[in-house]
Structure formats: structure tokens, C-alpha cells
Amino acid sequence: MPSEGLNFLSKDVSSNSCIYSTCWVIALRAEAAPIIKFLKLKNVNTQSNFTIYANEELGHALIISGVGAIKSAAATAFLKAYFNIKNHAAWINLGIAGYYTEPVGNLYQAIKVFSPVHQRTFFPGFRFSKIIPGTSLLTVNKAETNYNNPVLYDMEAFGFCEVASAFSCNELIFVFKVVSDTPENPIKKLKSSIIEDLINENLRDLKELLSEINKLSELEIERLKISDEVIEIENSIHFSKTNSFKFRQLYKKWKFANPRKTLKDLHFSKKNAKEIISVLENNISSNKKNRDYI
């Protein structure tokens, strides 16, 4: 069971699924510290230059990427490969950013991420406008001091989006930024403790966001879920890619018509892919006209 107070993050993940369904990519240790503490993440010995924290029970993993879009992209890819993260996982890039207007300390969701260098745009994430405002973000190569455009300025989001969007659907890729500097409070060397405070002060909203993200990835888990008995059969008999797709589709229809039965009840004799598919097809078709589909 998840730790007390974090029950809202628990998921019904089937046994054939990767345990990590929320992945954080954060540039600085100071930005990550409040999340590590809040989610009770433990350091994982990766024997690499990347630092990873994780909490298996909650299904959260976090990597510290270092500063810059390339590092963020590399860290995202490393985390994916390290835990073999599945495509129903949510990916979150959290950090501090400059903003064209006051005040310092507000949390935003970046709903448009643009790189002037690459001249490309991402529109990441399901928008949570009821919780925090959405705005545009420019990923720049060095810290911004002019704040000429009505946007957030960071150094990682573009690299993160570029890689994460190849792993999960666009609606599960999130960029959240806390304003750390503005024209009135221009960038200066921010002490780690100040960065931690900026994140800590937004933990309440972050908690609400996580709860909503959890609901979305549960929907994806449910949609992509493959029943354990399907996996069991596929592991014991050879299925071509096409047959496997067919089998999984038929299984769903069969299960709808026979919610209380298991595949064992069908007593396959030869146990090859063709036979299984044909038994399912016949079974579904036999009584199709008399079922209530609505």
C-alpha cells in the first residue's frame, strides 16, 4: 500500500505492466528535492552519471538531468530505457523559469514550447487550466535577461518534449514551471534553498495536478491493459504480430459476452494460435444476435 497521505496516487497496475507510471525529469537537485521528499523517493544505484530516485509503491521515478535541452533529452531517454517505462506513463518536466511579468513564485503549465534554435514547437500535455494557468514557453540556450516576449523562459523543456513525446502520448507529457525571475527580479545566482522554497510553496497545486495526471494515466492503463490470461497464452504459444492483434481484439469481444468465463473454460485442444482464434471467433458469433450490446 502507498504511504499514508499519498493514497491518491495509487494505481491498479496489472502484473505484466512496468511499475513506474509517472516519470519526472528535473534539471537541478534543488528543484527535485521537494518532490523527492514529498513522494518519499529513494536513490537508485544506476552505476552511471545519472542520478535516479524512485518509489516503487507509488510508481514514481525521477531523474536529475542537469541544465540544458540536450541533457534533459538524454536524461529522459535514459530513464525510459533504465526502467523500460511503458507508453501509458506520464512524463513531467518540473523546474524554475523566467517570466515576462510578476510575480515570482507562480506555477504555470507550459502549453506551447518553442525553440528559437530549432524553430519548432510542441504543444504538450492535457491542459489543467482549472488548477493552474497555461502559458507559452521559450527554451533558450542561456539564461534570459530581457524578457521581451510574453512567455516563460527555460533551458530544458524543448529537449524534454522532443524525446518524451516519442514515448507516451502527447496528452501525458507535462511541463510545469515556477517563476523564479522576472524583469523586476532579474536572474541572479539563486541559492539552492530559494529554489527549494519556490517548489515547496507550490506543492499543494502540484499534488492536485498529480492526482489529475494519475486519473489520466489510469485511463490509458485501462485502455492498453492486456489481460494476464492473454499474456499467459501468448507466452506459451507462438503468435505472429497479426495473430496477436487479432487474438487480443477477439478476446475483448469474447470477454464482453462472457464476463464470468476464463479462457480455460474454452478447452483448446491443439493449442495453436489459429485454433485459439477460430474458437474465439465461433464462440462470439454463435449468439451474436441475441446479446444486448447497449
Next chain:
Amino acid sequence: MIDTVYFEEEVLQHPTATRVRKALPKANWVPINRFQELFNIRNQNFRIQKKNPALILAKKFENFVLPVPSGFGMNSNKNFYFSHMYNCLYDCDYCFLQGLYSSANYVLFVNYEDFFEHISHTIEKNKNDSQMFFSGYDCDSLAFDKISGFSNQLLQFFEKYQNVEVELRTKSVVTKSLIKRPAIKNCIIAFSLSPNKIAEKLDNKAPSIRRRIKAMKDLADCGWLIGLRFDPLIYTNDWKVQYSELICEIMGQINVSSIHSVSYGLLRFPKKMYKKISNLHNTTGLFAFPLDINNNGVTSYGKEIESEMYHFIQKELQRYLPAKKIFHCTG
């Protein structure tokens, strides 16, 4: 309501954009270059996006008027459709737009004047044929009207072409703007309908059948011609009772003289589209039916059920209406 409006910078000053801005004063307005950069992103999740779609304001440059797919039209020699909008406020399980687009965001093309210009060219070009134009092929014609104001401009336009018919297809009950103005005889307000039990389960976010029938009646009482569209027909074990009750209820409320036409079509998807749509849903009842794929690559209930439904519906409708008003839609 809509929380975010992405707009092509070039359309910001267009009167339609100004109208939308007034209608959505609290929305977050975000500039973009062209709508495709957002609408066609790869790896989008239609189902999740559908929980909170954004509105994209764009300018259309081509394909303003297109011939309808074969089997879609009715009496006219030439049938065309136009789409001033992509996607719909409602969320019907069987909606083909989920298979057509990878985004659930709404795209509204603001340059209505260009649609009208192209429609008038088409009318002129085909002036020796009877013509019908369909609105609401890639959206619901009326559901977004409070924001878009499209139907009012469309009707003003078609008022000038009395010999050409236009159909607004809808499940919406937002009919105030139509009721306020005099009815136009060449305009058909066509309602998509299913039996109550089916609509309750599948026509998510759409007005109930009772409200749709009430809206039809109100419009008919004001002189508007009504179209009844039973498309797609949905199979379930007691479909005969359900459709027969629905048809009886409608005919009891709407005067036959107000009914311009009735069309029905069976549930059908191109094979690829069906695969995409059924993958988006975790086998709801609709997708649990073991559909057949015919030689033309169309996924449907199969010949036996189709023929049974076709004959039954045709017979039921003919109890109330002359055969010339009834059309079987296959497109």
C-alpha cells in the same frame, strides 16, 4: 467551457475571431502559425483530449466545397458538402471523426466569406442540375453556433438561392436563432436520431432524444422543414421494438408535411478507421459486436443483419411517409 483558443496570427482581426473573443472572454489566447502544427501532432490521444478540447481559429485556403461520397446524397443530381469546422462538441461512441482526425480539438475556419464565394461558384457551374449542399459533415452544424455564428450567415446566403437546397445536420437543440427568423424553404434542419436507450448510452454529451424531438417540433411549428436521420442504425437484441417506438413517437409529434426527408444508414466504417476507433475504446458494447468486413473493406454488421434492419426500418417508415421521402444512405 473552452479554456484555450489557439489562433493563427493572421486571423486575429477577422470579424469571426472578434465574435469568438466576445463569446469566450475568459479563454487563454495562444498564437500559432498554422493550425496543422497543433492539429496534426503525432501521438495525440483523442480520448484524453476530448475531455477538454481547445478551439483553434484558422483560415481555410482550399477545398471549400466538395462532392459528397457516393451513396450520401438524396434527390438532387448534384450533392456537395462543406466544413467550416472540424470536430464536435458532442462525443458519440460511433463518431467517425475519431477515426478521421488524430486531434479532438475544434478547428473553426473563420473565413466564412470564402466558403460562400466558392459555394456560389459551384451553384453557378451546376445551374442546370438540382443541387443540395450539406453542412455538418465534419462537425455538428448548430452545436457551436452560439460561438461561431455560422448558421445565420449561411442562411442569409442561401436565402438568395431558393432553387438550391441546404441541409444543416445536428443533434443540437440550440435553435433560438432559427426560431427568431423567418423559415427558409430551401433549408432543411436535419436531426440525427437513435432510440432513447441507445442514445443515452452512445450519444455522449448530446441532448436527449426527448429534447431533440421537442426542438424539431418547435422548428416545424415555425415553418422549418425537418429532416430525420437515422444514421447509424445500431443493432442490439431488441432493436426492432426500440426503433419502432422511436419512429412512432416522432410521427406523433411532427406533422408529416413538415418532414422534408428521412434517411437511414447502417453502422459502417472503412476497415482502417474501425481499427483506429475501436482501439480508442476499451470495448464498449458498440465495439463488442463481431462486425464483418466485406470485399470493399467496409466493416459493418454483415449482410444478414443489414438486410433485416434495412427492410424493417423501410417498412416502419412507410407506415407514415411516402416512399419518395425515404432514402437509404450508404455513403
